Amino acid sequence: MRLTNSAVPVYTVSGSSTSRSLPDWLSQSQKRKKDPEYANRVELLQDFEFEEASQCVRISEDGEWAMSTGTYKPQIHTHYLPNLSLSFTRHTNTLNKTFLFLSSDYSKSVHLQEDRSIEFHTPGGCHASLRIPRYGRDLAYDRSSTELLVPAVGTNGNGMGEAFRINLELGRFMNAFEVDVGGDDTGGALQGGIGAGSVNVAAVAEASHNLIAFGTSQGTVEYWDTRSRARVATLATPADLEGRSEVTALTFHRSGISTAVGTSSGLIYLYDLRSPVPVLKKDQGYGYPIIYLEYLTPSSATRASVSEPKIASADRRILKLWDERDGTPWTSVEPAVDINCVAWCKDSGMFLTANEGRQQHSFFIPQLGPAPKWCSFLDNVVEEMADDPNDPQAFSRTKVGEIYDNYKFLTTSQLRMLNLDHLVGKTNLLRPYMHGFFVAQGLYEEARLIANPSSWEEERAKRVQEKIEKERESRIRGKKKITAKVNRKMVERILDREEKNEQRRAQRVLAQGGDEKPAPEVAETEEKGLLADSRFAKLFQDEDFAVDETSREFQQLNPSTKVAPASNLDREKGLTAVEEEAIDEVPRSEEDTSEEENAGRYRTTDRISTADYRRKPNKKQKKGDQMRMQVSSSGKSSTVRAPVDRSFGTRAENMHPVQRTKRSHGFGGTAGDKVITFEPGSKKSRASGKAAASSKGAPRQDRRSASGNTFRRM
Structure with missing residues (x-):
């Protein structure tokens, strides 16, 4: 995993830049033998990638399924997160713009396609498909009325923009919401020409008052009431020198009072519904349109979440996390490729992204929250990668940096502290790079132990303690001699079993931190054993009982x-x-x-x-x-033995016994009957008989079968 350079550490678990950075002279030599990116990768999810790029990613409400869409060719990938594996892959006819989950898991989803079609998918495949009059921009689902809202581009005959309503319970279109997008009177922008207005985004306040908000290309936000199906209020974003920017991102706080609005110029405004003036203005910094906004509100309120509420915002360049109260930057994630979509695993510090690269990214921020249940092992990995407090050159929380694979970067002053400055220019153990040198990790550890005696004393005390515990355990077990005269193997098996029991008992005593006295009945049982019992003494001393x-x-x-x-x-x-x-x-x-x-x-x-x-x-x-x-006869028997x-x-x-058969026509009469039997044992005759049998019942030798079934060869 890669650790980004920020005040708050961010671990890139998977993606195009998961391997740690290496100098050119080192990476080239290692790539000849083995690709370091492949050797150092952490594959969090199986096949979490697309052939060209990914467009959208979503996490189900129950937190066990992750669905993502991408190209090329247009595909849908569904991952089952508890197994960290790809559940299924599905191809579509055209590119997917965005999609939503209609159920708590993956079983029901709706997909907005680039060709004005909307597809409803189930585990069995595409369940139904329909077309909308104009190209859609976003999807929103109103659970209270089971209506799917599709903001679209262009205007209708009245010069108003539309957000189409599809009632999933009735299975038909309803009257669309008419939103003011500044349509012209000529009607030239009817089907969405250049400069035509559009409804870009929609949001539903599900957890509170259930208002619907639409962001337009005019830079306004309209609020609609689902009960009266009427416009409640209109909010206009502040204008700059170039006019109002388009609204490209919109979200509600769980309380329903606060609203976050993102514009196409890279600005973010926080509004209180009780006031038309923005409470806070935040600049993303790069001037790209905001594509993602979300309040990082956990499901259960804690002191940390109440005192430090945070908001995540992203454009195609960077993902930023900042304070909701004053806009103070907290941390940021800047991948090497453009971001298309971001999904946050609730109540955790994990983010999944859909981007232009082949691999989708996964970012983990331990200070934001723990790892999700399906990848809880990341907490232990992060703890193991934590900086050593005894290392004076280690990066702490206030100074986080990158550590190269098997090498340590040291400046001239750090070399002087470790008494390695005399090696500069005299050996290849120090490789110059920029303003410092690369030192092998093993050499650095040895030099640090020599330069810092306290660390060596701690290491020595640790080894002494391990040796004492080992001797203590062996002393508790003890050694027993075999004094039996007979049945020594039985005695060895009994002693081996008792030694294993005593070893487990000693480990329990050491785990409790002291020599505890066993219970009286346990001590009495140990003293009496099978070998010390007088009732079984003869079993191991008397030869009459030998086995x-x-x-x-x-x-x-x-x-x-x-x-x-x-x-x-x-x-x-x-x-x-x-x-x-x-x-x-x-x-x-x-x-x-x-x-x-x-x-x-x-x-x-x-x-x-x-x-x-x-x-x-x-x-x-x-x-x-x-x-x-x-030769046997009734008169006299003679046998050649x-x-x-x-x-x-x-x-x-x-x-x-010899089986005598009565013959009506045989050799001799009743008094001189003789029976002669031969058992030929010639190898040639037996071989010829086997060959004849194999030629009749065995299959042809020129036919080879790849089947492993034995009965097919009979």
Whole structure:
């Protein structure tokens, strides 16, 4: 953000001049690597810009929507402020001159176009459109009668200027207000020729008496009563040597008594309705027409707002804020491009502008008010950017200036105070610029600490305090030794959890500013812990309570626990109950039964181990299993077996019962039936079978699909 040079600091949050100023020699070298404007930008609102320029900007009554119009091409941008994002963009057929919100949010708006058309927009788009007889200059909305007022240029048949009335409830034109604009008798200015009179601006006193005021090209202000639809009074601005200037801006105070009038010559008059003489005259200074006037009255009256009421006025060159009582300048904002429209976020110090540049501007004045709710983070950013009171060269509220990126501008006297004057002309650490030198920010900070010992002592005291608090926190936590003989991993997890709890407790004690004694029940709970409880002593001392994390039961109960590999993988363990039941249910042959009777039922040394269950068979074992031939007969059974393998997978495969099928026409008779089965395991045959299957069901390889859907590839 950029800080303008004024008695009251103004931060340019977004716009064409948001990056801090840099010398030419520095900006050119940095732009070769990275654009500094892009690196230092603060994008307050997403896409808060137009291709060429912006024409008008408004903020809704609820403060959550910002709508702006611009070119090229004619567009409408609507931003949702709580999300700091662009909600939608809409294009129009012609340029937009001005618009108004008809509702508290963005849902209903009316737009005055350059081609004498008026468009009514809703969230769905352009709801309706109509044409007015002559070109419009401004829009005003009377909520009490739901009438839209359109001041226009030119005169009617009676030689009077008109402000068209459109009743939105009835949906038709009403009799227009006839305003005296000094029309000629010839009728040559009927449709608005050169020198034709016009009604330039309109204002409605909604919060008070509901009078309507029209500013004309004659330099007069006419007040109309909506109840009688008649002219109440006419106010003429003071004339100068060139005559009366046109009235280009008009607004009412919330009380309805005071009126601010801006003219085309850059003069502002404050009137009390009880007197035709202006109470105050203010010169904007540049001679351009006034395009914006507003009383900066907050919604809730405070002592500051009552004692120092302020008014904001703007022409195409500058935005000024000044005192309502005596016209004393308070602060000003002068962007690099011309201003077309200004919108103030109520009860805050934020201003949004529509201007001739590509980017729309956002200005924040902290002394005027806090940041809006939708960008409350600006308050913290401004506090961080506040000047250091210990820095003798820092800019205070009475002297606000600019600080260059990563560099500090110092004069010769300031260099002498920092004992850096001996570097002038001897090194490139000091780069001459105008009446001073640029010094790297890091070098400036070090020199300032050396030249100002008090700042170094404060920094040292701060670091010592941080170190003391860190040691104090570690002392409160303490360290505990692990004395358990078994289940050490469980003890480590318990100690880790207790250490985290003590760390949080220590942080709470430090945050309260002292060592507070815990409650009696809390202290008793801390003294007794799970490890110090005598009831659970055997859990960490007796080997009978040791938890074997490599057992199958532990892995089934804790599937997500990662177990370290066992040191002895060849250690054999017995079968589980489920495995033993599965083996008992499988019928065995006579030879297997006789062998088991001779050798005994599954000795402990012959049981299947967990390591064997996990070990995968090698290629030779797979080949032997695939080429195995079994011959069984009713008379005598003989089995050609593969080499003995104690793995559970191999035993379970061999123990499946043989499915005997009765054949009416088979090999042999009832006494000599033989069944021969082969399991071919040739790689070529399997590869050919897979190729045949893929050629039938798989999609064509020459067709590539970008879809990520798995079912589209099946």
